[in-house]
Amino acid sequence: MNGPVHDQPHLRHRLVPALHWHRHLGPGGSTSEFYAAGRGVHPIVNGAATAADWMSAASFISMAGLIAFVGYGNSTYLMGWTGGYVLLALLLAPYLRKFGRYTVPDFIGDRFYSRTARLVAVAALLIMSVTYVIGQMTGAGVAFSRFLEVDNTTGLMIASAVVFIYAVLGGMKGITYTQLAQYCVLIVAYTIPAVFISLQLTGNPLPQLGLFSTHTESGLPLLAKLDQVLMELGFQDYTGHHGSTLNMVLFTLSLMIGTAGLPHVIIRFFTVPKVSDARKSAGWALVFIALLYTVAPAVGAMARLNIITTIYPEGTTELPIAYDERPDWMHNWEQTGLLRFEDLNQDGRIQYYNAANEEFAAVAAERGWAGNEIVTFNQDILVLANPEIAQLPPWVIGLIAAGGLAAALSTAAGLLLAISSAISHDLIKSTFRPNISEKGELLAARVSMAVAIVVATYLGMNPPGFAAQVVALAFGLAASSLFPAIMMGIFSKKMNSAGAVVGMLVGLGATVLYIFTYLGWFFIPGTNMLPNTPDNWLFGISPLSFGAVGALLNFVAAYITLALTKPAPERVQELVESIRVPRGAAGAVEH
Template sequence: MDQTILNYIVVGLSFALYFGIAIYARAGSTGEFYVAGGGVPPVMNGMATAADWMSAASFISMAGLIATVGYNNSTYLMGWTGGYVLLAMLLAPYLRKFGKFTVPEFIGDRFYSQTARVVAVVCLIVISVTYVIGQMTGVGVTFARFLETDATTGLFIGSGVVFFYAVLGGMKGITYTQVAQYVVLITAYTIPAIFISLNLTGNPVPPLGLFSEHTASGQPLLMQLDQLVTDLGFSAYTSQSGSLLNMTLFTMSLMIGTAGLPHVIIRFFTVPKVSDARWSAGWALVFIALLYLVAPAVGAMARLNVIDTIYRGPISTVESALPYEERPQWIKNWEQTGLITFEDKNGDGRIQYYNDKNAAFNETAQTYGWAGNELTVNNDILVLANPEIANLPGWVVALVAAGGLAAALSTAAGLLLAIASAISHDLIKSVINPRISESGELLAARISMAGAIALATYLGLNPPGFAAQTVALAFGLAAASIFPVLMMGIFSKRVNSTGAIAGMLAGLIITVGYVFTYLGMFFLPGTNLLPNDAANWLFGISPASFGTVGAIVNFAVAYVVSNATEAPPKHIQDLVESVRIPRGAGAATGH
């Protein structure tokens, strides 16, 4: 059977499954639309949370970034996993104890201020819109290759799928759809990894294969990879390079950003009681670990396969480089998407792939007759291309296509629900029209969801960077704005509304300002005011790492302003005291 037809069949079946679930689990009330009626079991909620969490960045980009850079990009794994520990221990049970629908609702009630609530809505929308760009990038990349459509058409198709099950089902429909999407994406990720690990090391367990002997060379796989990449002028795959301060701040930004992501936090409002919130976080970690333990192996093996594809012998000999006309089918396939490009700079008709940014190695490369790197490979394709690189069966390629779409669509749905809930519940219901009926609010929520999908599709047409890099910036914004105010709202009785508002605005403004200054990634892409390189960064801190600084500013401003102004009312202090004792909770009230 033709590979494209097989891809359409597998992807089409997965879409049919999502549609069926959405029709079966459609929301009939605001409680079902916002928090799935508050009755989702912990194991199911953990699985849905894992799907909500493991976005296109986790499925598509993370292993690609690890493949390209190596050890340094393990920060993604450490930061994202550590963030879930923070979320489980410090936030989830306490927020569930409070018993509300949304993050802005908690902030507005805890800080007894509609202004605080509105500022939280603004922060949530900026975070979620930034995050959803990465998902739309993933949808476009996947459709462009596997279903042979252009990226724009792919975005419209993906948006239509999300529109159907998210607008119809709300959180109830999204929850059950995400359970199915988790099964699809984890299967799609691990099966190719098992095949590739067997091919390269003879070990069917990818995390163990990473530390096993490379069958072809007879030496440990990572040692073989280190030798190959250093022979091509790259840093050793297992070495740490760059600023340790920047690496630490980036990891911390991902950790506290994870614990402050609104679309993840609202998942813990869907369980029946407080203890279930903690169990949900624990199960989510288990389900996430099934992919995250495999990702480093996928990245390393993908890098090794790419190099082995291009060089067929000692790298320093002219004849070892692959003639372009003999390039494998997988390169031809991905060239059609524009995500792999070749430029024959020395006119020899062969593919030279090396680090031409390494001045010392360039002198050596010139002795080989090389005139610059000739092959450019987009990070986002490596996981998707892995089955083709390793010559795996066609059904595995189709499964990866379905998995990549499941990862992107599941997270996009969660983000869009967070945006829609903030607009309909926290702005329309609480600020603009408090007397709106439940049916009117449900209609407003669905209209808000449709509008959010339209905005996400528009922004996805011109994404500002790799999916994982864009998502990392969203984490920085969550770290700088939402996480501190949630922590202070739970653990400090002294922080008042004035301090919370000042802190959120300070953290958000300084972080967006820093990112805009160096990257221009928001609102006006390409308008960075200063060159985006380490020599120009403030104290060597990259824009993606600046969320930690923004969080520190948020905490500091909130405490200084709070201590300079009147303490919160007694009933608010009593409320904080009661929330810190997470024993027993009824259903979410939504009031």
């Protein structure tokens, strides 16, 4: 166990607030540029870059697809991610910026005066970030494969090459201004098609209002029309809640606190000049995020309705379209392998219905249907295919492709920077080779980022689920490991290194074990110890929802350990107090 700070000279100099930066990382140095863009990013620019960094392929490409095919039940993605960002902006970002470090493990290692705590934080960061980046590379591969008309693997390789060029060579400054441009692209790309489709279906140009408007063709409210056509095909109604309420609550909470513990988002708040700028950039980021997140439910609902009316142009009680007469968007996506049909009853038509619905089985048999003939429909394609489904102009289709790529690549770059800085700064510089030169540290950062790209590309070729599902696992890992340590580091001045280390190990270990049990080694199906079904889950808790339970175990283990050991040294408690002093109060320092 690590002893008091006065017994550890190698840690004593670390326990100082932000105004005492290490000289080798001081303003203007190349490592400062690489890690934190020299702490000179304007709050509005940082807000847009943060929004792009956070609104990943999961938000742009996958979230609307998950909402489209599940409905109300998957609104948890919206609630959890948005609520989590509010939590991050209000509770964590200003204090972390005031502490003045460059990475999350840097904060944890210094606050808990422990190399062990730093190493555990690095391990948690790497596990979470690698899992997260798989979802981004998967989304980028989907976009490139369709719009360059190549297979999914080739699309993934192209995405990797693009990220390598501007992330490895540019560092944080290059990533920041690239993400600013990417935000502009992704928000325009997401909004314009939604406006067109909302006008087509409801006559209302605002998708947020169109979702609750009247469906022009039927005269019914849009959501009522969607419920009707889904239930006529044996699916559950779109607006009902059909899952476990416990899982819905835990999953939302897991996404919320996971968001607040995301290292690649937190490090964005280290790039602004002052603490007050961290608050401002958080506010701007919320505005920029809301512009997309308020549109996503409309995109999902309208896309699902368009798919059904494409297959059943005369109504769901009539014959579906002939396979030979399928629209171009279906033919185009079939080439990627992400959409596939199988004519089960050899009638040359495309039957699309819920074959698992026993009540609808009699209707299907009466119509001569032998099963749902859309045997592959990757939900990640929905947003990208949406303009084609609605038969919008080619330039709109190209725009949505650019937005999807911007979303995936911007977050991938942020994650890769978090990975590289954890390895070069927290492992090499701060732990194993404290005398490494600035040039050597920078080289290590770039090499580690390049290796991370290779690993993410390899794993992205066989992802464990849709982009948003993979990302949800990463959020659970962040929720169970980093978030509690950061919260206790800021708001519990007596929390010591032993408590933080034990808490992180228990939270992360329990979550990884639970995920491994039901999803397999690195979430590969077939390597799991128990079947991934609700009947086998512990208390019915899904692996995607377990992050909230892991966080609770983290807190409990940390405080039990604190009760059995000595609290943090007085000097550390004074440091924590200084972080929490409001601006303008006696003794407050604005960094």
